[in-house]
Amino acid sequence: MSEYKLTKEGEEYLKNGLPEKNLVKLLNSLPKKSASIGEIVNKVKNFSIAMKWCLDEKWIEKKGDNLILIKAPEEKKIEKLLKKIDEGEDVNEKNLKIMMERNLVTKISETYKKTHEAISKSGNVIDELTHDIIRTGLWKGKKFNSVDVEKSKKIKLGKIAPGKRQPYNQFLWDVRKKLAELGFKEMVGPTIETEFWNFDSLYQPQHHPARTWTQTYSLKYPNFGKLPDKKIVDGVKASHENGWKYKWDPRTAMKLMPRAHGTCLSARTLAGKPKIPGKYFAIVRCYRPDVIDYKHGVEFNQTEGIIVGEDLTFKNLLGILKTFAIEVAGAKKVKFFSDYYPFTEPSAQLSALHPELGWIEFAGSGIFREELTRPLGVSQPVLAWGLGIDRLAMFKLKIDDIRELFSRNLEWLRR
């Protein structure tokens, strides 16, 4: 192949003629074979270049403001050269020099050469249209290979994977929004808790079955945290010693553990002088040493909270449970059962009639015991509730193994 190619200007002249030739042509077409510059300046493209070349070649004469045609050139040398180069033929050095001086021709780049070779190799047919092919213009006059536009089944369709939210996380976010809409404020608390907040502040006695109602993790490291204000600690201690009748041990309460339930956040909230009346919620990761199976994951989320206010009663407790059943679970009917938590009395459980799942246990609740609330500095009734939303999430995501909520399967997540 030739080492050279046309510049943009060269291409333009090949297509529309050289400007000097165009000027001659125009003057030749006039009766007087002359015209003032003003009359024709806009009729010929690149007029100044055209005039310069015509004067140099002595094809025209300039008298004042008038241009007069002297002779019309016969030869079409440059046009021929342009055509030759465009077609990839070689031209001699002397001619090339003239063309390059006029910036009509330029040396071909490495990219051009490579691209050209590649296309030649594939029989001058373009398989994949690339940036280089477009830039070098080498597509011109080439054929494109057809693709299977109708996508016959033989060809595996490439799938585009859009970015998506993790469905369980999205579900939890929707519940968050719902609870905020229902007037609840989110609580925060640490993953690693002292036993004080996980147990003692919730009136669960040390070395007692009421504390081992669920299995909990303990830590190899770190082992002990700090207790809160003396006033709160003394209150909790007195409450335990009066109610459960044993010697309360601060060292046990200082032990660290991954929180086993979200209720620690409620205790922390109550101890932190909350706004009363107030409605609070938390959705937090909890940790229990359950044997892992389709009903028990390594970790789980608890959704729970409290309502604190003067004159709240058991009827209000049932009221909020019913609201949750309707608003969060989409229940049509509800039923209440007695329930038990070491930190609530009376306690109540709600079963909801889900339109598709039938009756499901949806909420556990109770009024916090006074032995719990008073040491934390709260004298008003505190309604405590927790929602079993994982069951709903599993239904929504069409899974029957709870471990799938934390799916490790990318194909499933993409779907």
Added chain:
Amino acid sequence: MPTIGASYKDLCKVIGKKIPVEELKDLILYSKGEIDEIDGDLLKIDIKDSNRPDLWSTEGIAREIKGRLEQIGCPKYEIKKSDVVVSVDKKNKGVRPYTVCAVVKNLKIDLDVLSQIIQLQEKIHTTFGSNRKEIAMGIYDYDRIKPPIRFTTFKPEGIKFAPLDFEEEITLKEILEKHPKGKEFVHLLTGYEEYPIFIDANNKVLSMPPIINSNYSGKITEKTKNAFIECSGFNLKFLVPALNVVVAALTDRGAEIQSVKVIYPKKVMITPDLTPKKTSIDIDYVNKISELNLSGKEICKLLQQANYDTELKGKKIELVYPAYRQDIMHPRDIVEDVIISYGYNKIEPIVSKLKTESGIVEKEMFSNKVSEIMTSLGFQEILSYTLTNKENIFSKMNLKEETVVEIENAVSANWNVFRNWLLPSMMEFYSNNQHVKYPQNIFEVGDVVLIDEKQETKTRDIRKLSAAMADSRAGYEKIAAALDALLNKLNVKYLLKKTRHDSFIEGRVAEIIVKNKPIGIIGEIHPYVLKKWKMEMPIATFEINLEYS
């Protein structure tokens, strides 16, 4: 929550009335129970209350239902005196110091009764007795024992007896090594020089609590006429109600209870003691909590149905209730009994109209915003456990081990430490999805837990974001472009500063600096690390602290 099995026919028999199953489903709510499954005659019942062992048997459930039907008030238990003596050796102090005992005469045991007694004993052991640590209960054939009985201790090889289901007499040490129950509960005796033993006047061993009874006297069958029961442990407040519950159940089956004199080095106890307990409650308090607007008379009736004796005195009600109710600590506990008698489903729920502040915490709002941006950049969100193991976060990342939050009693060695960074979770995810179509662009917004001695809990949670690209063409430039897009969208000005990190390729890793502070790292994962995770695709990734400001 204990789940118990019961025979439907047997339950009706103890109630004294045939009750249709549908009706029973409602009545069983009075015992805080719910019928979970019906398999022929067998009912599987969930009892909600794990602090009321008196409800964990056919007899206990029947008592509550009978109370509601017949309004019987506080049941009376008559106890006769026996001349059986149990003496407790001072050597037991520090090993297993306490026991309470009873003699039960004229048992009429059929298979239903037998299975209920064994089930109740088992539930008391596991739930109320913290897996035999606090309570070990033994039931013996009284006619095979010669009182007086001694509760003492022996050296591991100091005495032999044949444990349950064994014919051969073996030492205590051998029992712990060979007997299935020995192996299961050996931890409860580890560290003691002598083990607790009940032994009779003929020097025949009754049992080695909390491990196993003797094969000779330590079991009851349908033929057993008379029984001896003991509960041993460390704290009378657990032992007394446990014994009371079993004794009450057997009385309900028509047996006769006789007391035992337990002689301690410094005191004497006559057990069991089923003398009813007394308390009182304000009518106003019941109504304040329940909002049921009940009269004193109405409350009395509801409590009689809940097995209380009542006496109305002005605005107060004097109450007498059975000794097996160890759960009543506060008037609230009585209010719940009133409400249960009233019926939860007869109460109209009322929604309180409180004006309150509401909202989602800033950290979650921001996390959600970041996640939305990452998905818009074509990344798939994933969700991982915060628990992992040291191999994942250190050696598989080509890092030296550091101190992390570590669990002592892990269920699995796969999940025994808290992650201190997110990237290993991403790598683990990738190695599970090697054959899924590439490019794989993923991200996670989640917490890591770091040691921080200054904090109240010696630890600190940090919300982080990690994003990664796995593809044959994944590289620094592409991931840097994603980071740039994210931080621009968040209006965060940042710098990238060359650094070294053993998980990344040298020269292709940088610190992400915001306001002169490093908030994360970005780079291409070192092939050594890729190989550890069995990855054959290049991975470029970044991880940033979302609590950077």
